[in-house]
Amino acid sequence: MSISLRTRVVTTVVLLIALVVLVTLAVAYREMVEAMYYAIDQIVLRDAKVVRTELLAGNADTRNDTQRLSEITKVLSGTDRIHSPLYRIWIEGESNDLLASDSPSTGRYRALADVPLPSLAEEKKHQITTITAEGREYRALAMFVTFPDSTQIVNAVIATPCDYALHEIEEFRRFMLILGGIVIVVAGAVAALLVLGAMRPVGALADRLRKITHQNLSDSSIDYTSIPSDLRPFAESVSTMLDRLGEAFEQQKRFTADAAHELRSPLAVAKSTIQATLSMPAGERDYLDMARSELEDLLRMEHLIEQLLVLARLEEETSTPKDNIELQDLLDESVAPFKESSRGISVVLDEPVPQVLVQGYRDELLRLLFNLIDNAVRHGPIDGIVTVGAELCGDQCVRITVHDEGGNIPPEAIPHLAERFYRADASRTRATGGAGLGLAIAAEIVQRHGGRIEIQSSPEDGTLITVTLAIC
Amino acid sequence: MRILIVEDEEKLAGNVAKVLRQLLDAAVDISIDGRDGCHMAISEPYDAVILDLMLPKMDGLSVLHELRKQDVFTPVLILTAKNGTENVIAGLNAGSDDYLTKPFEMAELVARVQALVRRSYNRPTPDIRVGELTIDLNTREARAREHVMQLRPLEFALLEYLSLRVGTTVSKTDILEHLYDFNAETFSNVVEVYISRLRKELRRLKKPCRIHTVRGMGYRLEPA
Numbered sequence: 001m002s003i004s005l006r007t008r009v010v011t012t013v014v015l016l017i018a019l020v021v022l023v024t025l026a027v028a029y030r031e032m033v034e035a036m037y038y039a040i041d042q043i044v045l046r047d048a049k050v051v052r053t054e055l056l057a058g059n060a061d062t063r064n065d066t067q068r069l070s071e072i073t074k075v076l077s078g079t080d081r082i083h084s085p086l087y088r089i090w091i092e093g094e095s096n097d098l099l100a101s102d103s104p105s106t107g108r109y110r111a112l113a114d115v116p117l118p119s120l121a122e123e124k125k126h127q128i129t130t131i132t133a134e135g136r137e138y139r140a141l142a143m144f145v146t147f148p149d150s151t152q153i154v155n156a157v158i159a160t161p162c163d164y165a166l167h168e169i170e171e172f173r174r175f176m177l178i179l180g181g182i183v184i185v186v187a188g189a190v191a192a193l194l195v196l197g198a199m200r201p202v203g204a205l206a207d208r209l210r211k212i213t214h215q216n217l218s219d220s221s222i223d224y225t226s227i228p229s230d231l232r233p234f235a236e237s238v239s240t241m242l243d244r245l246g247e248a249f250e251q252q253k254r255f256t257a258d259a260a261h262e263l264r265s266p267l268a269v270a271k272s273t274i275q276a277t278l279s280m281p282a283g284e285r286d287y288l289d290m291a292r293s294e295l296e297d298l299l300r301m302e303h304l305i306e307q308l309l310v311l312a313r314l315e316e317e318t319s320t321p322k323d324n325i326e327l328q329d330l331l332d333e334s335v336a337p338f339k340e341s342s343r344g345i346s347v348v349l350d351e352p353v354p355q356v357l358v359q360g361y362r363d364e365l366l367r368l369l370f371n372l373i374d375n376a377v378r379h380g381p382i383d384g385i386v387t388v389g390a391e392l393c394g395d396q397c398v399r400i401t402v403h404d405e406g407g408n409i410p411p412e413a414i415p416h417l418a419e420r421f422y423r424a425d426a427s428r429t430r431a432t433g434g435a436g437l438g439l440a441i442a443a444e445i446v447q448r449h450g451g452r453i454e455i456q457s458s459p460e461d462g463t464l465i466t467v468t469l470a471i472c
Numbered sequence: 473m474r475i476l477i478v479e480d481e482e483k484l485a486g487n488v489a490k491v492l493r494q495l496l497d498a499a500v501d502i503s504i505d506g507r508d509g510c511h512m513a514i515s516e517p518y519d520a521v522i523l524d525l526m527l528p529k530m531d532g533l534s535v536l537h538e539l540r541k542q543d544v545f546t547p548v549l550i551l552t553a554k555n556g557t558e559n560v561i562a563g564l565n566a567g568s569d570d571y572l573t574k575p576f577e578m579a580e581l582v583a584r585v586q587a588l589v590r591r592s593y594n595r596p597t598p599d600i601r602v603g604e605l606t607i608d609l610n611t612r613e614a615r616a617r618e619h620v621m622q623l624r625p626l627e628f629a630l631l632e633y634l635s636l637r638v639g640t641t642v643s644k645t646d647i648l649e650h651l652y653d654f655n656a657e658t659f660s661n662v663v664e665v666y667i668s669r670l671r672k673e674l675r676r677l678k679k680p681c682r683i684h685t686v687r688g689m690g691y692r693l694e695p696a
Contacts (some may be wrong), residue, residue: 264553268574269484274485280494291485342551 006195013191018184025176036125036165037139041128047085047158048126050310055089055145055154074467085160086138088112090471092153099391109133110333112157117143130162137162153420201227205235217246217314259308260423260435263301270297307437310367311420315443322449324472327390335388336371339393343382347373350389354400360449365469371438372402379463380404394467397451402469409457417455442467473589473629474499474517474650477526478509478535479551484574488522488551491578496586497612497625497632499653506530510538517649518546519589522581525552525559525570533566540567547588551576584667586610593636600635602696603681605674607635610694616680621673630666634683634693643690 054072072089086109111133118125131140140159146152205227226237270293277290331353338347358365369388376386384405393399411415421436446453446467457463475498478486482504489500503509503518513521513535521539523665525532525689536548539577547569550608552559561605563571572586590596598609612628614621623631633650634642644663651682652658671683684692 007550200548261553264555264574265481267578269481271489271575272487272578276490279491297483364680 002166006192006199007048009195010188010192013195014184014188017191018205020188021180021183023189025180029096029169029173029176033169036169037162038164040139044139044158045126046161047087047123048141048156048161051087051158052143052145054464055156056147082155086112086133086140087156087158087160089154089156090092092155094145109335111138111141112140115140115157117142117144117157119153131159133159137166155375158258163338182368190203198228198231201231205238209238212242214249217242217249251367252445255420262304262421266297266300266304270294272302272378275299277402280313290307304437310441311437311444312366314441314448318361320361322359323362324359325362327356327358327471328353330362330365330389331390331400332359332371334366334373337370338377338386343377343384345377345380345382345384347377347386348390350387353390354392356392358469359472360469364445365447368401368467369400371442374440374466374467376402376406376463380406380409392471397468398471402465402467403462407457407459407461409455409463411457414457473497473519474501474587474653475520475522476501476503476509476513476516476518476546477522478503478513478527478532479508479522480504481524488581489576491582492585495582495612496627499629499651501654503527506532508533510535512654513539513546514542514544516631516654517646519592519650520585521546521548522525522551522619523548525550525563531564536563536566536568538648544552546557547592549581549584549588551581561690590636593638600638602635602638602693605680607631616677617675621677623670623673626667629667630663631670631693634691638693641686641689641692646690 017452018040034205051072070229072087088109106418106465111131112249115129115131118127126141126143128139131138138159138161140157142155144156145154219387273290277286281289331349335347335349373386373388380386387403388401389403390398390400420440443453446469449469452466452468454466454468456466473496475492475496477485477488477500479488480501482502485502485504487538489502492498492500498519499514501518503512507529509521509527510530511524512518523532523535527535530538532550532552536550539546539548549570549572550563550568551572551574552563553574560571560573569588572581572584586598590598590609600607600609605614605616609632614623614628614631621631622623629651631645647663648658667683667685674680674682679696681696682694684694686692
């Protein structure tokens with residue numbers, strides 16, 4: 001099962017925020033702990049300095065210990081101290097302490113004995129260590145004092161409890177955990193809202209798309225105002241896709257409707273002929289007339305169905321490779337069926353034809369030329385001339401022209417001529433024949449060959465259809 | 473009864489005309505383009521117009537609009553290959569009286585045309601009673617007391633026309649315009665000939681009703 005995009009985005013955002021918050025808090029916590037220990041160590045060092053100063057205040061000979069020690073006691077247990085320090089001062093080699101803060105029997109006191117004394121060479125060097133006594137933590141410093149005029153060495157160990165600092169650290173940690181939790185939760189919620197908000201138009205779009213069927217394709221426009229700008233290209237491409245589909249569908253529907261209409265007309269004629277003959281007393285001649293008339297209608301329908309099939313087939317993709325066809329052959333073959341054409345129209349091939357090869361499908365190109373010439377023959381004036389010609393345009397292509405002397409196509413009709421079932425005068429009169437598919441088929445074939453078809457028509461110059469095809 | 477067919481499929485129009493002439497003794501004119509059809513429908517007093525929609529020069533709906541704009545209230549039946557409810561609605565809303573799609577049944581078309589004509593003369597039923605004479609427009613018979621009038625098609629057509637307008641005086645021109653199509657050659661006294669023929673038959677049936685001559689105006693069919 002795939003995890004939804006929303007969940008993924010929200011989870012990622014929350015995890016990232018949590019990571020940042022946790023790292024920040026961890027660093028802050030470390031700094032805080034360091035700072036607190038540093039502060040305690042400063043106190044220990046200050047105490048040590050006092051002790052040293054006081055011990056050195058007199059000289060060893062004076063040995064006015066009592067006075068000195070009372071000074072030290074006064075300093076170490078001064079009123080400005082919140083935490084009672086531990087201390088022990090004794091003369092090297094003697095077992096009795098000069099000074100002790102507490103009863104020697106307590107664990108606190110014993111812990112002081114564990115603090116290692118610095119070596120003799122390191123008199124000025126202070127190393128602060130952490131000791132634990134009776135469950136409390138202390139920072140302890142061991143030191144010794146040598147007197148310049150005596151061999152006597154006085155040792156001292158001073159320890160300051162860390163309770164206060166630990167308490168502060170603990171409080172800070174708790175505060176940070178709560179704050180971090182809140183930040184993560186709030187950030188997660190905000191991220192989720194943002195993501196959900198950002199996704200809503202997509203959901204809405206999906207809802208809209210779900211409701212689209214082939215019936216409402218054309219009126220399924222998408223409201224862009226609610227869609228964030230970064231999703232707009234997506235929405236737009238969906239919209240244009242729908243438009244394209246709608247158009248194709250519309251076209252298909254129109255085509256089917258047109259085809260049905262075109263088939264229904266000859267059918268209606270055929271039916272009416274039969275019914276008219278049957279509705280009244282009729283002799284042999286009437287039936288013969290009816291049969292002849294029916295045959296005519298059937299041929300018309302057959303032609304129409306054939307044309308429709310040609311169009312349908314032209315729309316299919318073909319994988320067969322194109323042939324190289326001699327233009328001369330192609331034009332000769334196209335003109336041949338019209339050598340004895342009706343209505344006194346003569347079809348003339350304008351020689352010489354450029355000796356080139358055209359790339360394409362032979363059958364289709366023949367049909368293309370047949371349709372164009374047939375059109376010209378049917379729409380040109382009686383006893384006129386239809387001229388078929390070809391000329392090179394550069395060394396890439398050839399222009400094939402079919403000209404008739406008619407030229408009565410209204411200018412506004414020209415862009416529609418290649419539309420299916422289009423007839424220039426909207427006429428359904430069959431005098432000029434055709435189902436209105438000839439030029440549509442021609443245009444389709446030209447398009448399949450990557451060519452171009454142009455139609456020019458004027459009463460003075462007649463109608464000229466130019467097909468441009470690539471040569472090889 | 474005179475009917476105009478505006479239809480560019482000449483063969484179809486010819487077939488319909490043939491059937492209408494045969495079954496309804498109608499005078500039928502055909503126009504194969506919209507513009508001509510429109511002119512004809514305006515200038516001649518047709519009883520009904522059968523109108524195609526896709527026509528050269530002027531499409532059917534435009535013809536219909538033009539007719540109604542010119543206050544021509546002839547019943548119009550649209551006969552087209554365009555089917556689909558929206559087309560039918562558009563056709564009826566444009567002022568047509570009926571709509572039939574191709575391919576159609578000839579008998580149905582005839583019945584619809586008949587109904588339209590009857591309705592336009594305010595005769596909902598196909599048998600019209602004038603005095604003791606019953607004129608059945610469907611069977612195309614006129615009878616009184618079990619006796620059938622022996623009439624030729626045009627004579628019946630005249631009786632039909634007079635009976636549709638029973639009680640009103642119908643002029644000679646009016647009669648000529650409703651009995652003959654555009655191309656018919658008529659003689660000036662043809663109406664008188666048919667009227668006397670009708671009167672003779674009525675007399676044979678012991679005068680179930682009579683045709684009254686209104687001098688200088690025309691004829692009137694009325695109960696005896």
